[in-house]
Amino acid sequence: MSNDAPTALVECRGLTKVFRDFWLRPRVKALNGLDLEIRAREVFGLLGPNGSGKSTTIKLILGLLHPTAGRISVFGRLPSDVRAKAKIGYLPEESYLYRFLNARETLEYYGRLFELERSERRRRIDMLLEMVGLEAVQHRPVGEYSKGMQRRIGLAQALINDPELLILDEPTTGLDPIGTRQIKDLILHLKARGKTVLLCSHLLADVEDVCDRVTVLYGGRVRAQGTVDELLAKRDAVIFETEGLKPEEVEPVRALIESAGHAKVRRVEAPRKKLEALFLELVEQAHAEGATTHGAGAGGPVAGFLGAGAESAVAAEPVLTPAAVALTGTRVDREVLTELAQPAASQPVSVPAPAAEAQTSPPAADRQVLNKLLSGAETETPQPKPPAPAKPAQPLLNDAARVDRSVLDDLLDKDRRS
Amino acid sequence: MPHSAAGRWGWAAALTLAGLGVAGAIVWAATGGAPWRAGAGMAVLGATAATWAFFAGLALARGLLSFAWAPLGVARTFLDEALRMRVAVVFVCVLLLLLVTLPLTLDPGSPLRYRIQTFLSYTLGATGLLLSFMTIFLACGTVCHEVEDKRIYTVLSKPLSRGAYLLGKGIGLALLNALLLCVAGLAIWGFTRLLATQPALDAEDARAVAEDVLVARKTLAPEASAGLEEEVRRRIREVETNDPAFVAETGRAAFERQVRHQVELNAHNLSPHQRRTFIFTGLEQAVRDRAAVQLRMRMRTSGAPPNLELLMRIAFNGRERGIRMPVNAYLVLPVPLEEIGPDGRLELTIVHENPLAPQQTFETTATFLPGEGLEVLYAAGSFEGNLARALAMQWIKLIFLSGLGLCAATFLGFPVASLLALMVFVFASSSGYLGEALEFFGENTPGEAAKLLAAVLKAVVGVLAAVLKQFSRFAPVDAVVSGRLVEGGEVWACAGWIGLAWTGATGATAWLIFRKREVARGAS
Numbered sequence: 001m002s003n004d005a006p007t008a009l010v011e012c013r014g015l016t017k018v019f020r021d022f023w024l025r026p027r028v029k030a031l032n033g034l035d036l037e038i039r040a041r042e043v044f045g046l047l048g049p050n051g052s053g054k055s056t057t058i059k060l061i062l063g064l065l066h067p068t069a070g071r072i073s074v075f076g077r078l079p080s081d082v083r084a085k086a087k088i089g090y091l092p093e094e095s096y097l098y099r100f101l102n103a104r105e106t107l108e109y110y111g112r113l114f115e116l117e118r119s120e121r122r123r124r125i126d127m128l129l130e131m132v133g134l135e136a137v138q139h140r141p142v143g144e145y146s147k148g149m150q151r152r153i154g155l156a157q158a159l160i161n162d163p164e165l166l167i168l169d170e171p172t173t174g175l176d177p178i179g180t181r182q183i184k185d186l187i188l189h190l191k192a193r194g195k196t197v198l199l200c201s202h203l204l205a206d207v208e209d210v211c212d213r214v215t216v217l218y219g220g221r222v223r224a225q226g227t228v229d230e231l232l233a234k235r236d237a238v239i240f241e242t243e244g245l246k247p248e249e250v251e252p253v254r255a256l257i258e259s260a261g262h263a264k265v266r267r268v269e270a271p272r273k274k275l276e277a278l279f280l281e282l283v284e285q286a287h288a289e290g291a292t293t294h295g296a297g298a299g300g301p302v303a304g305f306l307g308a309g310a311e312s313a314v315a316a317e318p319v320l321t322p323a324a325v326a327l328t329g330t331r332v333d334r335e336v337l338t339e340l341a342q343p344a345a346s347q348p349v350s351v352p353a354p355a356a357e358a359q360t361s362p363p364a365a366d367r368q369v370l371n372k373l374l375s376g377a378e379t380e381t382p383q384p385k386p387p388a389p390a391k392p393a394q395p396l397l398n399d400a401a402r403v404d405r406s407v408l409d410d411l412l413d414k415d416r417r418s
Numbered sequence: 419m420p421h422s423a424a425g426r427w428g429w430a431a432a433l434t435l436a437g438l439g440v441a442g443a444i445v446w447a448a449t450g451g452a453p454w455r456a457g458a459g460m461a462v463l464g465a466t467a468a469t470w471a472f473f474a475g476l477a478l479a480r481g482l483l484s485f486a487w488a489p490l491g492v493a494r495t496f497l498d499e500a501l502r503m504r505v506a507v508v509f510v511c512v513l514l515l516l517l518v519t520l521p522l523t524l525d526p527g528s529p530l531r532y533r534i535q536t537f538l539s540y541t542l543g544a545t546g547l548l549l550s551f552m553t554i555f556l557a558c559g560t561v562c563h564e565v566e567d568k569r570i571y572t573v574l575s576k577p578l579s580r581g582a583y584l585l586g587k588g589i590g591l592a593l594l595n596a597l598l599l600c601v602a603g604l605a606i607w608g609f610t611r612l613l614a615t616q617p618a619l620d621a622e623d624a625r626a627v628a629e630d631v632l633v634a635r636k637t638l639a640p641e642a643s644a645g646l647e648e649e650v651r652r653r654i655r656e657v658e659t660n661d662p663a664f665v666a667e668t669g670r671a672a673f674e675r676q677v678r679h680q681v682e683l684n685a686h687n688l689s690p691h692q693r694r695t696f697i698f699t700g701l702e703q704a705v706r707d708r709a710a711v712q713l714r715m716r717m718r719t720s721g722a723p724p725n726l727e728l729l730m731r732i733a734f735n736g737r738e739r740g741i742r743m744p745v746n747a748y749l750v751l752p753v754p755l756e757e758i759g760p761d762g763r764l765e766l767t768i769v770h771e772n773p774l775a776p777q778q779t780f781e782t783t784a785t786f787l788p789g790e791g792l793e794v795l796y797a798a799g800s801f802e803g804n805l806a807r808a809l810a811m812q813w814i815k816l817i818f819l820s821g822l823g824l825c826a827a828t829f830l831g832f833p834v835a836s837l838l839a840l841m842v843f844v845f846a847s848s849s850g851y852l853g854e855a856l857e858f859f860g861e862n863t864p865g866e867a868a869k870l871l872a873a874v875l876k877a878v879v880g881v882l883a884a885v886l887k888q889f890s891r892f893a894p895v896d897a898v899v900s901g902r903l904v905e906g907g908e909v910w911a912c913a914g915w916i917g918l919a920w921t922g923a924t925g926a927t928a929w930l931i932f933r934k935r936e937v938a939r940g941a942s
């Protein structure tokens with residue numbers, strides 16, 4: 001990966017879109033002077049309620065709509081320029097497919113639109129069908145597919161050209177938790193391979209899990225923009241997570257913290273496993289027992305051609321068997337594992353962002369108290385966090401870490417509510 | 419169409435078996451003595467050839483479309499759409515139904531040549547009409563439905579320009595039409611040959627089938643008489659002097675057309691006892707090929723009862739003979755090759771006088787109308803070649819209709835786009851008749867306002883009819899049915915006018931509209 005400063009792949013300046021009626025009278029102002037910049041190698045989230053201008057923005061970026069005012073540049077070109085489109089993969093909010101084509105023919109078609117040579121086209125199609133778990137049903141017309149299966153083939157078509165910029169509009173709509181997990185893992189995987197992802201979703205937890213930067217739209221204007229951690233950091237609370245403690249062991253800890261004089265313990269509770277993890281566990285169990293299904297398969301490794309040029313070391317890594325990812329701790333890829341697991345494994349306290357560390361870290365005296373408290377886990381002494389500029393403090397994804405993350409998410413959620 | 423490899427092999431096996439069965443039937447038919455057995459073999463051969471042509475053409479089209487060029491990808495998917503949505507299958511079924519049932523409706527007591535001509539006329543006409551409708555609906559539907567179903571979001575987010583998208587659709591339509599025309603052509607040819615094995619009413623009927631119908635005859639009209647232009651000028655001057663109001667009211671151009679038409683008619687009129695000579699040139703090829711040359715005449719009279727035959731005299735190069743000339747019916751006479759000069763010139767003289775009793779000549783004016791009223795024909799090609807050229811011309815017109823449908827779909831929804839394209843098609847098909855009818859439109863309209871309205875309407879329709887008249891000009895079905903040559907030059911002219919100029923104009927319009935169109939809707 002290059003160390004160059006991230007360049008803007010998509011740049012919108014003063015973007016305005018007014019929809020008019022038959023008599024050309026202004027009907028809806030969908031976007032109102034939007035400024036947006038999507039940088040290379042980041043996962044960018046576009047959030048907002050219905051009618052806020054998210055899909056309109058995407059359609060303008062793709063050249064499906066024309067701006068009323070303002071300027072859009074995609075890879076330094078106009079959105080209508082086919083040279084820019086050659087680098088884009090797009091999954092619309094619903095998989096608009098040719099019902100009479102089967103999965104392979106669908107991918108053949110889109111591969112032809114990229115003018116891929118036959119052998120290369122077939123190689124990629126085989127990999128993508130395996131990746132999205134539709135190998136077994138590849139000769140069934142997609143009109144007979146369930147919505148989730150259609151999403152999967154939709155995703156595969158978006159990846160056929162090994163895009164530099166992947167635009168995902170509500171990608172997890174209609175997907176089961178396995179598919180949802182798969183999409184999120186894929187996004188992280190693609191990011192690790194140097195891809196840029198524009199994610200538009202109503203599922204805020206999905207966005208939070210994978211996005212580096214987020215823009216929240218309302219009424220066609222930007223209401224908030226920044227990294228996820230900048231936007232979500234809660235600077236007046238700290239969470240500890242320990243192995244199980246008996247109630248009588250909790251009280252001294254609480255007393256110790258409160259006796260330090262700076263903070264009050266607001267809540268102590270046992271964490272719960274996330275429903276998503278439980279679901280994936282059950283599916284994995286059924287799979288291990290050999291139970292049959294007529295739907296999509298579990299999915300295979302990420303297609304090796306995706307970003308192969310950028311990250312050759314990643315290409316051979318078998319990833320994206322969702323249940324396996326969820327349960328056995330097989331990571332998206334080794335690089336991401338290194339990037340993400342290290343700080344999490346060595347850092348029992350979740351810190352929102354490196355930039356916020358100075359403000360949120362307890363003072364030295366408190367730290368000593370904490371060290372005493374954690375003396376039973378000397379081996380887990382915190383280590384300096386390695387630099388991970390593109391994904392600061394993203395939680396763990398290995399097996400043990402996943403549970404930790406569930407706990408953290410759970411706590412964070414509750415904390416937010418409190 | 420089969421979706422799996424197993425399905426494809428199943429189809430291949432079934433087709434192979436069917437092919438073997440058909441081959442057996444052909445051998446059986448060929449070894450029999452009865453004509454119907456040969457005819458049955460020919461019909462089976464035609465049907466088989468049509469089926470195999472369909473599959474071979476399909477394979478060829480898929481092969482052609484397999485190159486890594488985005489518009490070809492669009493074309494291939496369009497082809498799959500048309501086939502799998504059963505559009506093509508419905509067309510083939512309707513056509514086969516027509517082919518099988520139509521011969522059953524023909525009167526077996528009528529001359530064989532008429533039965534064949536009826537069959538050809540109906541099947542070729544129906545093929546053209548069905549394919550025209552199919553093309554318009556498919557062209558409008560494929561774009562409109564992709565926009566309505568939002569499938570176009572995915573397609574146009576790929577590196578495919580709007581023009582390339584439309585081009586791909588056009589290529590797909592052109593290939594589908596070529597495929598279906600091949601199938602239809604082979605089926606029509608097979609069944610026509612089967613009909614031709616039926617017994618003719620008499621020797622003349624059998625001759626007519628071979629020499630007047632299942633043949634491609636070149637047609638020659640007599641040269642204009644030397645004084646025609648001078649006569650036209652003289653008549654124009656005369657009317658201008660005597661009735662300038664009439665010229666002003668009719669309009670200069672229309673007036674001149676009317677005068678010319680009248681003078682030409684007069685040049686083909688014969689008063690009782692009058693003699694008139696007509697010169698035909700361009701018969702060198704007929705002499706060279708020793709082809710059968712025919713003189714075809716149809717006489718109209720004022721006042722003679724129908725079914726009457728007038729006794730007259732005709733002469734080739736001065737050698738006179740008497741004939742019985744039917745009123746309002748065709749008379750076909752063989753022209754001896756020795757009567758044609760080495761320069762391909764034939765001189766025909768018609769004398770409107772009873773050769774046996776000149777004083778008993780029927781007192782009426784005989785008119786041999788320009789066009790079908792007086793012409794010389796000779797065999798210049800085969801029925802098969804003629805049929806192929808006619809189908810090629812039909813294909814070119816279908817390409818234009820594809821462009822028209824696509825153009826309408828670039829800015830309208832499916833129902834309105836189809837309606838607009840159908841209206842243009844109907845108008846273009848009838849533009850020849852409309853152009854003639856307009857000459858007299860609004861002449862007796864009462865009231866100034868109504869007159870003005872009629873004038874505006876006449877002007878608008880006149881312009882449209884003038885623009886679209888080429889479409890009705892290239893109508894090869896009548897030529898094939900009457901055994902007239904569809905000339906290669908006509909096919910090229912059709913390709914130039916309809917295929918290049920018109921289709922190019924509609925394609926350019928479609929591109930200009932579509933590149934500016936917002937294919938997505940406003941929902942956010």
